[in-house]
Amino acid sequence: MKTLIVGVALLLSVGQPAQAPPRVQTKSGPVTGALEDGGLRVYKGIPFAAAPVGARRWQPPQPVTPWTEPRPANAFGAQCMQRRMFADMVFRADGMSEDCLFLNVWTPARRATERLPVLVYFFGGGFTAGDGSEPRYDGASMARRGIVALTVNYRLGVFGFLAHPELTAESARHASGNYGLLDQAAALAWVRDNIAAFGGDPRRVTIAGESAGSIAVSGLMASPLSKDLIAGAIGESGGMIEPTFAPVPLADGEKTGVTFASTTDAQSLAELRAMTAQALLDATARPGTPRFPITIDGYFLPKSAADIFASGQQAHVPLLAGWNSQESGARGVLGQGEATPENYAKAVRDLFRDQGDTALKLYPGTSADEVQQSATDLASDRFIAFSTWKWIDAHSRTGTKPVYRYFYLRPRPAMRPEKGNTGPARGAAHSAEIEYAMGNLAGNDVYAWSQDDYKVSETLQGYFANFIKTGDPNGGGLPRWPAVKPGAEAEVMRIDVQSRAQRETTRDRYLFLDRWYANR
16 A cells, blocks of 8 residues: 555656746846745756847946847856856856856845845856856855845956057047946846846845955946946955055056057957957966056046045945954965065165155064964055055045944964865955855865854855945944944954954054055
């Protein structure tokens, strides 16, 4: 009898149709995704703009051609053209192509009427590398917390940031460069127009990113094209402020473009556009090729981001931002010199000239250990911490919404023996917080994560999720995180195994650097 019951059950299950893939109607056409564990609906590789190829190379993103038949959205689209520059980048993308303007959506919503908060995450990589398919940015963990999460591709390097007089001349807006940032703005416009169909609320969109992604977040807050498309912002290490990717005048960007073009066989913009994508990419690998800067193009950026924040013309939204304890290493100051007080003092005086003695009081180095720490602090500040501080400080002064600042201290653990022999880090290196913040430690098998690491991840992701939902990181039993008070020493949330808010002790360093960069 038992055998008969089992056989009937199997017959019934085989006879039932498989569950249809989840389908969503976007403004451009229907897409079908996939169901993942826990009932998440995942849509990968949705085009948010037309392929920027041929005549559309070095043009602002254009609308996609609509479609009528359901388009499968179950695989990541191609990554944008880039050279392999960072060993920690792992891609799940379907190859590499100029045709790369795709985004990915993870949603827990069962119905389009749920109006859940939305997170749009922009990857880092110096505006030269990276992809929305990287596992560390995966949106599933955030989606399980009741958030519609997206990652977005954008053009990189010469494809995303070439400015040139011929491009400016052909532009109806007399602008060139910043195409990667325009891609991001176009993705946010797509979110405004389509995210409700995925159960998201277009009025509750928080943008976030790390490194170049964080710099982009500050730029999107500043740009008139995107500042009205967001309700909150998260920045992890980096602001679009000197010395970190501060935008240059358009004329300077055009000079860089002309210099690059002269290294190729192309004699005109038409010939540059006729080059294959691979040939252009290869040309950027030649020694001495300049970095393609962000430009004050009069379109995406009417003036510098620093000036926009100083005058209060940015998006007036809550901001959560900070940086890590070891954004750069002591070699960034010492070079190949030993960590002796004498070598350190000379290096600091070479950097700051007549302000060297003042700098040494703020970054003292009277012993080998103190030199190692101060050189690390100074290198980190000059690399990316100062620009992040300046962004936070400016927004706290001229914005009208709360600002929350963090300092991330948890070093990555040692690598697993089969992955390498690197021991635990001295401090929290640049990008070390990403998997913790996005809840993706388990997706990275390089490191021997401990329970303490998962505890830190639960705390940091909890703060991020609260902020995305309410504009305030507090709640859910987490340690209280006070907002920054304008013009005063901030209370900074120190993220570690035992997280706590503590009044900042480094403000004098940043005020010094602020004067230095303003007057040099």
